[in-house]
Amino acid sequence: MKNPISASATGTTAANPFRRDNKGFNRINDRLFSGVIWTAGVLIIAFIFGLLYLILQDGLPKLTWDFLFGLPSEIDEGGGIGPTLLNSFYILFLSLLISIPLGMAAGIYLAEFAPDNKLIGFVRVCVEGLASVPSIIFGLFGIALFVELFQIGLTILGGAISLAFLNLPVLTRVTEESIRAVPAEQKSASFALGATHLQTITRALIPAALNGIITGICLVAGRAFGESAVIILTAGVTTSGEMWDFSLFSPGETLAVHLWYVQSEAIVSDAQEIAQKAAAVLVFVVLLINLLFRIPLWLNSRKTRR
Template sequence: MKQAVTTNPFANPFSGKKSLNRLKDRLFTSVVWTLGIIIIAFIFGLLYLILQDGLPKLTWDFLFGLPSEIEEGGGIGPTLLNSFYILFISLVIAIPLGMAAGIYLAEFAPDNKLIGFVRICVEGLASVPSIIFGLFGIALFVEYFQIGLTILGGGISLAFLNLPVLTRVTEESIRAVPKELKSASFALGATHLQTISRALIPASLNGIITGICLVAGRAFGESAVIILTAGVTTSGEMWDFSLFSPGATLAVHLWYVQSEAIVGDAQEIAQKAAAVLVFVVLLINLLFRIPLWLNTRRTKR
């Protein structure tokens, strides 16, 4: 006599799949955590290798001293000043133009094939190697205007390098703002200009400042554009603010000392210059984070 097989009508048919999904979720979480820890450890290890040799040896004489072509003990004063000077010139030009172009593409540009082609061109320029902008700077400032290798040419060429990135960052940051915020601003009687300046830009400020931070760090450590447009030498004076002086920066000086210099302490100079370069880039990122923190605290109130 066969026994009757009874089934539980309340049994969950998806219980097996749930346990499998939990296993996959834990496995994926473990992989992500492992990769994240490895990457963070690699970054800290790289920073430690760069800073451990140069940072303890830094002195005020090195930071504000003049570079030396033959004798040992040269400093990086003029090149460090040129780095900040050219960075300032490039940001003064690139930030307003990049933000204006991004706002136009996000708020005013019609949705047609021409604007789509313009966006493709901007994205393409954002990924073009920096040496191409250096060659453009040579053609424009050295050959056409015939002003030679100058700080002015280096600063404007760096602005051209950063302009596409800032344009795309600004456009995407403004597009990411919820449409309800824009509609609410119009509903309160604000004009389009008031909506952009008082609603859209403050709401997208975190993304825009992050983009500025990225291009500032890139510009400070850029060497190819500077070599081709500003040269590999300085005027030999510490506080030279002439726009038409040679504009070798700290990154260019680091390359030159490491590959071309004949001074006996070239290796030590390169280590200290690399430590200063990394430290300043980290400092730039930290300084640009302050407005982000203030904006976040203000919006949470």
């Protein structure tokens, strides 16, 4: 009579060569895949640093305080970017002031309150479609609304609101997906402790989804700061000529628009140098915005670990 244990052992031994072959094949595939991923990552990082170096190498060493806070010049060389830089931050602040509350409110509604029906599904499709619409479409909408309908001309107010419309779809989708990514157990635990729906959203869901929401705000802030098409069509390509002009009805040329204008239309002799320095400032500020938004992410991660 055959021993079942020895038969089992024999069967295992007989199967071992195949298992070893599969294990070796999987190990080779794993190493190849890891090598491809590492190579792609290194190439992408090298490309990014190379691009940054090409942009910053000519303009960054030539930056001066007179250039950063000086008035732009149409004829004489040596003009600055003071008003355009101020308009860039001013319009960015106003657009985020409008788009963040509305975008978060819309995202929370779609994630927590909206019924699961065809109408809401159609709304989500529309929001996703608006998030991928070219920015010039929002600029044309701004012209129709503020220049033709309200007759207020090319102003900072029109540029900021049009830019907020550009940011709204992205913030809405990011907020909705971040809220939906919070584990259902966390929401159930909040309700079990006697919290209302509002308290659950404000004290449980939003803190847990804060990293994703802040990342979305960071993305739209960087995009809005470097946006030019919307600003050209709604805020114009000139400034009021004053450094500290906070009027909402002044022309709102931003740094990105000024860079485009200097590179394509300006007649000053040092237009190329101005464009290089303006590009360096633009890239540096976008990088700074991304770094500043990392601070609340870092603080929130430390708080959640505790």
